[in-house]
Amino acid sequence: MSTESFFARALRRTAAAGFAGLARTITGVRPVWAGTAPSAKQRIYFANHSSHGDFILLSSCLPPAERLRTRALAAADYWSKSAVRRFIATDLLRSVLVERDREKRMGDPMQAMLDVLDRGCSLIIFPEGTRNTETEKGLLPFRSGLYNLAVARPEIELVPCFIENMSRVLPKGEFLPVPLLCRVVFGAPIRPEPDEERRAFLERARLSLAALDPKEPRS
Amino acid sequence: MMPETTYLFGGLLGTLTVASLVSTLLSARAGTPDATLVNLDERIKAWWVMIAVLAAAILAGPYTVIGLFALVSFAALREFMTLTVSRRADHWPLFALFFVALPIQYWLVWTNWYGLFAIFVPVWCFLFLPALTVLRGDTENFLYRVAEQQWGVMATVYCISHIAALVWLPIAGFEGRQVLLVAFLLVVVQGSDVLQYVSGKLFGRHKLAPSVSPSKTWEGLIGGLVLASLLGATLWWLTPFTPLQAGGVALVSCLMGTLGGLVASAIKRDRRVKDWGHLIEGHGGMMDRVDSLVFAAPIFFHLVRYGWT
Numbered sequence: 302m303s304t305e306s307f308f309a310r311a312l313r314r315t316a317a318a319g320f321a322g323l324a325r326t327i328t329g330v331r332p333v334w335a336g337t338a339p340s341a342k343q344r345i346y347f348a349n350h351s352s353h354g355d356f357i358l359l360s361s362c363l364p365p366a367e368r369l370r371t372r373a374l375a376a377a378d379y380w381s382k383s384a385v386r387r388f389i390a391t392d393l394l395r396s397v398l399v400e401r402d403r404e405k406r407m408g409d410p411m412q413a414m415l416d417v418l419d420r421g422c423s424l425i426i427f428p429e430g431t432r433n434t435e436t437e438k439g440l441l442p443f444r445s446g447l448y449n450l451a452v453a454r455p456e457i458e459l460v461p462c463f464i465e466n467m468s469r470v471l472p473k474g475e476f477l478p479v480p481l482l483c484r485v486v487f488g489a490p491i492r493p494e495p496d497e498e499r500r501a502f503l504e505r506a507r508l509s510l511a512a513l514d515p516k517e518p519r520s
Numbered sequence: 521m522m523p524e525t526t527y528l529f530g531g532l533l534g535t536l537t538v539a540s541l542v543s544t545l546l547s548a549r550a551g552t553p554d555a556t557l558v559n560l561d562e563r564i565k566a567w568w569v570m571i572a573v574l575a576a577a578i579l580a581g582p583y584t585v586i587g588l589f590a591l592v593s594f595a596a597l598r599e600f601m602t603l604t605v606s607r608r609a610d611h612w613p614l615f616a617l618f619f620v621a622l623p624i625q626y627w628l629v630w631t632n633w634y635g636l637f638a639i640f641v642p643v644w645c646f647l648f649l650p651a652l653t654v655l656r657g658d659t660e661n662f663l664y665r666v667a668e669q670q671w672g673v674m675a676t677v678y679c680i681s682h683i684a685a686l687v688w689l690p691i692a693g694f695e696g697r698q699v700l701l702v703a704f705l706l707v708v709v710q711g712s713d714v715l716q717y718v719s720g721k722l723f724g725r726h727k728l729a730p731s732v733s734p735s736k737t738w739e740g741l742i743g744g745l746v747l748a749s750l751l752g753a754t755l756w757w758l759t760p761f762t763p764l765q766a767g768g769v770a771l772v773s774c775l776m777g778t779l780g781g782l783v784a785s786a787i788k789r790d791r792r793v794k795d796w797g798h799l800i801e802g803h804g805g806m807m808d809r810v811d812s813l814v815f816a817a818p819i820f821f822h823l824v825r826y827g828w829t
Contacts, residue, residue: 329598331798434608472608479614480594482602482797 309392316393317368321361324354328470328483332362335513336489337460339364343423344458344490346371347447349510350427351436351468354478356394358467359425362485372417373425374446376401401430411449418454425462426450428506436468440511443503451493451502458490461506463513486513524700524758528707529575536571539564562802570800570809574706578699582687583630585699589684590626595806596676596814597622599796603787604668609658613649617673621645625681632688641678646670675814676807682817689821691760691828700758701824704766705773708752709816710809712774713781715751716744733785741778748774760828769823773816780815784808 305313324330332339348359356373363371377398380390390396397417399410417424428443451459463486471478491509493502543564547557577588597617606614621641628637650666686701720740728736752770756763784807788796797805 329797329799466602469606469608472611475611477611477615479601479611480598480618481614482598 313393313395314369317360320357320394321368324357324361327478327480328354328358328466330358330361330483330485333484333486333515335486337458337487339367340458341367342458343418343421344460345418345447345450345454346423346425346460346462346487347428347506347510348425348462348464348485349433349436349440350429350431351433351464352471352473353432354467354471355427355464356396356425358464358483359462359485362487367423370421371423371425372397374399374414374427376431378402378405397424411446411453414446414450415453418450418457424450428503432473433468434473440507443507445499445503447506448493448499448502455492459492459506460490461488461510461513462486463488463510463515465515484515486515488513522697522700524697525575525578525703528700528703528755528758529571532571532575532707536564536568539567559802566800566802574703578703582699585687585702586626586629586684589680590622592806592810593622593626593677593680594618595797595799596680596810597672599799599805599807600672600676601669603791603793603796604665604672605661606665606668607658607660609656610653610665610669612656613652613669616649616652617669617677621673622677625677626684629681629684629688634685634688637681637685641673645673649673679814679818680810682821683813686821686824689825689829691824694760694828704752704755704758705817705820706813707755708748708770709773709777709812711751712744712748712770712777713812715747716740716778719743719747729782729785732782732789736782745771745774745778760824769820772823773820774812776819777812777816780812783815784811 346359348355356375360368360371360373373394373396375390375394375396375398377400380386380396380398390398397413399413400406414424414426426447428447429441430444431441433441447459450457464483465486466481466483469479470481470483488509491506497505543557543561547553547561550557573588577584601614601617625637625640628640649669653662653666653669683702683705686705687698689698689701691698716736717740720735720737720743723739723743724737726738727734728738728741749767749771752773753763753767755770756766759766759769761769784796788794795804796807799806800809803809
């Protein structure tokens with residue numbers, strides 16, 4: 302699957318197991334398979350984004366084999382800023398880094414995503430494009446990548462995943478987590494209709510994700 | 521090993537075996553799986569695990585019991601705070617609840633520093649939590665947020681730590697056997713929950729508090745309390761009490777436990793959730809199991825401390 306050294310692979314697997322264990326200890330996370338079941342099929346998981354913990358929480362809900370081949374899309378402009386961040390993002394979590402700012406792009410981000418998919422990996426993407434700090438106001442508008450991927454690889458399922466409460470466990474700007482219970486709700490896969498426009502599809506995808514929000518008990 | 525623990529856990533083992541047999545027979549007779557029976561089966565299986573853990577902790581000694589209830593408090597506090605309206609500005613006070621207040625309270629139990637144990641939450645935490653909260657400058661729902669933090673730490677850390685604190689109560693002639701008081705309190709209060717449930721299912725007609733907890737009935741309450749008091753009286757040999765005293769203490773503890781259950785139901789109803797969490801199969805969360813102990817433990821602790829030390 303890649304040219305990783307034995308050492309790098311062992312480090313990454315240990316880190317993945319450690320992070321998943323930590324996520325479970327702190328959040329007692331529970332997957333809720335509402336619209337689909339765990340599957341060995343290659344998938345693109347798209348989720349709401351409000352915390353650095355989102356990727357770890359979501360991947361800890363996947364079956365072990367699926368977790369090992371699932372990679373997250375992360376912002377290069379954020380995760381390449383320092384050596385520590387780059388180490389966490391690329392060596393420990395093996396994220397796929399893409400530049401959000403068009404001006405600074407070196408390669409084609411779409412191509413980077415397709416390369417990962419064509420190697421058989423599943424992908425986690427956060428189509429809001431940034432961490433949402435006002436989750437009570439709903440999801441941010443989706444960026445186009447989700448649509449482009451769906452059109453380029455129509456055989457891969459797009460699964461909406463609603464991550465509950467992570468914005469309270471580890472909000473933007475904090476680095477110590479507060480233990481609160483979290484759930485990840487997996488919804489029914491969606492795909493673009495033959496003549497569906499980009500904007501219409503993105504809005505439909507956004508609504509399908511928002512609809513998974515477990516009824517907010519908090520006022 | 522004390523002979524009392526052998527008798528107690530032998531008795532619980534027998535009770536659970538009978539319960540499992542009855543549950544299996546009921547399921548076999550019903551044929552098709554029925555939701556109530558499936559739940560009953562899950563509940564009994566969870567009881568096996570809970571009683572095994574409790575037995576192991578009690579046999580291992582007082583420090584293990586303290587450690588176990590620190591974990592119980594952690595799980596209960598996490599469930600409680602999940603249901604609050606906390607905002608981003610509450611991040612530090614919330615962090616402090618879990619990683620400062622809870623460890624200090626249990627450290628005070630561990631070291632048997634009674635004077636500070638008794639006031640640490642109601643004085644120190646109650647003053648410093650709002651102070652820490654106000655530092656972020658967010659005043660939206662301030663009173664509400666602070667009240668929730670204080671209630672959370674009071675119920676899940678302070679009250680539950682009184683179960684652990686029983687292990688050091690200096691009762692003349694009872695030295696080294698105080699862990700048995702923990703067993704007595706848990707068996708009687710949890711037993712009362714079960715006996716109220718069973719009495720209610722068999723004889724329940726008149727609703728006790730329909731707007732709070734629709735399944736509770738007067739018949740269940742009275743039947744459960746009478747039986748639990750009798751249970752307490754027959755377990756007098758675990759305690760420094762006479763049989764009559766044991767029955768009286770059990771009655772007061774179970775009354776408090778019932779009130780605790782009602783208060784917890786009201787909170788859940790307010791937040792529109794059925795259970796506090798999913799930690800214990802068939803029962804719900806940790807708080808669903810210990811809500812009665814939250815109210816019973818401090819009163820039991822102080823009754824014994826006032827009357828027998």
